[in-house]
Amino acid sequence: MANIKEIARISGVSVTTVSRVLNNHPYVSDDKRNAVLNTIEQLNYRRNMNAVHLITGRTKSVAVIMPLIRIYYFSIIMEGLAQEALLAQYRLVLCQTNYRPEEELKVLEMLRNKEIDGVVIVSTSLKPEVIEEYTAYGPIVTCQNSGESRFSSVYIEHYAAFRHGLQYLADKGYRSIGYCDGRKHGSSSSIRQSAFRDFHRESGLPLHEEWMIFDCLNEEHGAALLHRLSAMEERPEAIIVAGDHVAAALMIEAGKQGIRIPEDLAVIGFDNQPIGKLLGLTTIDNKLFEMGAAAFQTIHEQIHGDGGSQPVHRKLDYELIERSSV
Amino acid sequence: MANIKEIARISGVSVTTVSRVLNNHPYVSDDKRNAVLNTIEQLNYRRNMNAVHLITGRTKSVAVIMPLIRIYYFSIIMEGLAQEALLAQYRLVLCQTNYRPEEELKVLEMLRNKEIDGVVIVSTSLKPEVIEEYTAYGPIVTCQNSGESRFSSVYIEHYAAFRHGLQYLADKGYRSIGYCDGRKHGSSSSIRQSAFRDFHRESGLPLHEEWMIFDCLNEEHGAALLHRLSAMEERPEAIIVAGDHVAAALMIEAGKQGIRIPEDLAVIGFDNQPIGKLLGLTTIDNKLFEMGAAAFQTIHEQIHGDGGSQPVHRKLDYELIERSSV
Numbered sequence: 001m002a003n004i005k006e007i008a009r010i011s012g013v014s015v016t017t018v019s020r021v022l023n024n025h026p027y028v029s030d031d032k033r034n035a036v037l038n039t040i041e042q043l044n045y046r047r048n049m050n051a052v053h054l055i056t057g058r059t060k061s062v063a064v065i066m067p068l069i070r071i072y073y074f075s076i077i078m079e080g081l082a083q084e085a086l087l088a089q090y091r092l093v094l095c096q097t098n099y100r101p102e103e104e105l106k107v108l109e110m111l112r113n114k115e116i117d118g119v120v121i122v123s124t125s126l127k128p129e130v131i132e133e134y135t136a137y138g139p140i141v142t143c144q145n146s147g148e149s150r151f152s153s154v155y156i157e158h159y160a161a162f163r164h165g166l167q168y169l170a171d172k173g174y175r176s177i178g179y180c181d182g183r184k185h186g187s188s189s190s191i192r193q194s195a196f197r198d199f200h201r202e203s204g205l206p207l208h209e210e211w212m213i214f215d216c217l218n219e220e221h222g223a224a225l226l227h228r229l230s231a232m233e234e235r236p237e238a239i240i241v242a243g244d245h246v247a248a249a250l251m252i253e254a255g256k257q258g259i260r261i262p263e264d265l266a267v268i269g270f271d272n273q274p275i276g277k278l279l280g281l282t283t284i285d286n287k288l289f290e291m292g293a294a295a296f297q298t299i300h301e302q303i304h305g306d307g308g309s310q311p312v313h314r315k316l317d318y319e320l321i322e323r324s325s326v
Numbered sequence: 327m328a329n330i331k332e333i334a335r336i337s338g339v340s341v342t343t344v345s346r347v348l349n350n351h352p353y354v355s356d357d358k359r360n361a362v363l364n365t366i367e368q369l370n371y372r373r374n375m376n377a378v379h380l381i382t383g384r385t386k387s388v389a390v391i392m393p394l395i396r397i398y399y400f401s402i403i404m405e406g407l408a409q410e411a412l413l414a415q416y417r418l419v420l421c422q423t424n425y426r427p428e429e430e431l432k433v434l435e436m437l438r439n440k441e442i443d444g445v446v447i448v449s450t451s452l453k454p455e456v457i458e459e460y461t462a463y464g465p466i467v468t469c470q471n472s473g474e475s476r477f478s479s480v481y482i483e484h485y486a487a488f489r490h491g492l493q494y495l496a497d498k499g500y501r502s503i504g505y506c507d508g509r510k511h512g513s514s515s516s517i518r519q520s521a522f523r524d525f526h527r528e529s530g531l532p533l534h535e536e537w538m539i540f541d542c543l544n545e546e547h548g549a550a551l552l553h554r555l556s557a558m559e560e561r562p563e564a565i566i567v568a569g570d571h572v573a574a575a576l577m578i579e580a581g582k583q584g585i586r587i588p589e590d591l592a593v594i595g596f597d598n599q600p601i602g603k604l605l606g607l608t609t610i611d612n613k614l615f616e617m618g619a620a621a622f623q624t625i626h627e628q629i630h631g632d633g634g635s636q637p638v639h640r641k642l643d644y645e646l647i648e649r650s651s652v
Contacts (some may be wrong), residue, residue, distance in 0.1 A: 082422035094420040096408035219600035274545035
């Protein structure tokens, strides 16, 4: 701050005027602006942006809470966020938390400490009540359906999308359907489990508990999944897999074992990943890039909005993409 | 700052003392520290971290210049960076630049403006001379071999790694070898082109210009590559492909077309991606996660080091992983 004072003294203006010039504030006379700019040029002064942030109360930074970057689902949302941030000239502070609540809380504390202007939560292990406490300090947007919460959300309806996939399989004549997901206790996967059980109860199709398989996060798990299905006495005719990369690995392993897709096993994936397209995988496109872009647009509007801190809930459409694996 | 002044007034201490307490500075008497802490508790004052940054001159943030997140190569480096940043309690400011030099310069300006403590450049379109100008303002680490430059680097030797792959193919008896890469004019791909030409000149094997294929960045390009090779009058017996996801797509398309790997076409990839492992793709593991981790460790040492700003150049080892595609 000493530097700003010095510039003010040499320019013969107030400190307030200097900070207005630094921030392109309109209410500064041309004479004063020129005096300040000349002094700055003489002193070759570079502004310390921390002083600017302190004065403006804005950092033009948004933090992103994300468990793991290398998961396709997360990396594509991140790319959508990053594209919009670049357009808006905002910076993203990436907080890879591995679902550790203490790390996620630290990011929310950054909002309280005014280090960032808002937080986008791509996926979290925190309860909504905990997140709500921080809405007093600035806007928060999640990429999960947060219902009636006091923070905003941009989401697809996992329940409807998942039931759509199940109904599609039933309409194609499959009577026994399995299901594979990542974390068993995640908020999206809990919703998918409900959809799976509700669908079976309402359709009257048989539900085998062993056909619900969890902890399938990567390609190795996808290959192991095929072997697990093969070893079952009674295996499902079709399977719906949350994550095209897992479904793709299952398909590749099936090819090695002489199991035909879809004749011996029909497969629907999630995410519309490039590898799935190559393999002819039917999938549910949950518009990840669009979700990231919409999440940034929403937080940006909330930061700049003068309509107070009313939460916004934006539902995005999913799309079933038919290929040859069903 | 008004808040800090107020706390100082109520506590009966100087502003300096308040800021020392906020920053856990040792030279504060217990009496004064307690007085300040009591006042803060009474006022429920949360420190504005921008004030703390201004006072300490540290932001505990490092910016990362990265063209695109969704490319496997970049996302794994990012994950290595993020893991180490989490351990060191640093934040990463992600700057997805799409190789736009004006955006890359803005990130370097953040270093000059003291908004961040250092910059990691994963890949850039800026010339080394331009980057060197910014070393006066703080540490910079690149993930490319920067030779004798004034900024640091953590890298694998793409030239040696690529020649190793070519020699491996020659040793297996392949006499005609093709090459596929992403950007033609990138710094790493320029090095690989040199390696490809030098290898052919020194080994005496025939080099066909049409066997050097560029702009293969994604899975679709990989599938198209197979068709391009199939359409050649004289096609190579083997191909080395920068990017396992492109090589994997080529292999999957070959399977559809009845082209046998390696009997009709041998393939070596780069990056050791999970999809390549599933397909039995022989690859050169360029240790991307380790590179990201080492890049963060290096910038962290440079931020906290008292040995001045001497650049460090760390070479990491690559590894040829033999599977069944050669």
